[in-house]
Amino acid sequence: MRQRVDVRPATPRRSPAPGSFLSKWKRDRVFLLLLLPAVLYYVLFKYAPMFGIIITFKKYEVFKGIWESNWVGVKYYIQFFQNPDAWPLFRNTLLLGLYNLIFGFPAPILLALVLNEVRITFVKRFVQTVSYLPHFISTVVVTGMAAMFLSPTTGIINEALVWLGMEPIAFLQKASWFRTIYVSTGIWQEIGWGSIIYLAALTTIDPQLYDAAEMDGASRIKKVWYITLPGILPAIVILFILRVGHILESGFEKVYLLYNPATYETADIIPTYVYRMGIVQSNFSYGAAIDVFMGLIGLVLVVGVNRMARKVGEVSLW
Structure with missing residues (x-):
């Protein structure tokens, strides 16, 4: 008896419909795999630790653990608001962040504009290299250099003042000089590194625009004002929005080492106060509550500035 053989053609495998999730995954799978390490980093080290926010509503005790510690509600938030030191701490943090934003944010933009106008390749590369190097110096070394340069006895700054017939100044012992020292050392350390993004944005500007402006008799300043700045404006807006979100997150390390x-x-x-309360005095719940409050303020600032940027222009984060 002959065995029957099915000779019907096999049904072709269906390909994912265009625009579906599977088709997008198949198309972008390489880029998604490249993105995977960054996603894992943020999930493991940024989002997962957010579970610890729960201790701000508890009287956290190390030996009891998070779940066994007693609930206290918003006690620690109220305690911070009623603290007489709260306003001076908030004022100092805000002013330090504002000065850093006002003077530190435009500095890389100005450096990038100046370097863009330099036509001697050797000079341009030399300035770029010299301005980039401080970024790779640790904060400990930077504060140590500042202490050496500003020493009232052996510092080069005070030696120059004495040579000019002036009295030496104990810069690091005067509260009025602290913000100036903090902001200026930050600019020196980050101005070159911050200019990289703006230099990259400058390369996207069509050179024909400069040629046309030069034919019309435009000066260098006018070309910068009407061509260069509008060309890098999207990068400036995005970085400004991100910078505003960190306005209350002044560098703890530098402040701790300088003050x-x-x-x-x-x-x-606030970060140094949180360190003293949360780590030194082991009041973890109180310190965490202050940090959460500062994070919420940063979120409000980012959302507000982003909305303003979207209303004023067409560039925003979302």
């Missing part, structure tokens, strides 16, 4: 009891009046900020 002393004599400069607490202007140097004591």
Whole structure:
């Protein structure tokens, strides 16, 4: 008896419909795999630790653990608002962030504009290299250099003042000088590194625009104002929005290494206060509550500035 053989053609495998999730995954799978390490980093080290926010509503005790600690509600938030030191801390943090934004944010833009106008390749590369290097110096070394240069006895700054017939100044012991020192050292350390993005944005501007402007008799300043700045404006807006979100996150390390009891009046900020309360005094719930409050303010600032940018122009984060 002959065995029957099915000779019907096999049904072709259906390909994913265009625009579906499977088709997008198949098309972009390589880029998604490249994105995977960054996603894992943020999930493991940024989002997963957010579970610890729960201790801000509990009287956290290390030996009891998070779940066994007693609930206290919003006690620690109220405690911070009623603290007489809250306003000076908030003022110092805000002013330090504002000065850093006002003077530190435009500095890389100005450097990028200047470098864009330099036509001697050697000079341009030399300035770029010299301005990039401080970014790779640790904060400890930067503060140590500042202490050496500003020393009232052996510092080069005070030696110059004495040579000019002036009295030496104990810069690091005067509260009025702390913000200037903090902001200026930050600009020196980050101006070159921050200019990289703007230099990259400048390469996207069509050179024919400069040629046309030169034929019309435009000066260098006018070409910068009407061509260069509008060309890098999207990058400026995006980076400004991101910078505003960190306005209350002044660098703890540099402040901690530079300040002393004599400069607490202007140097004591919320991160250093959280360190003293949360780590030194082991009041973890109180310190975490202050940090969460600052994070919420940063979120409000980012959303507000982003909405303003979207209303004024067409560039925004979302």
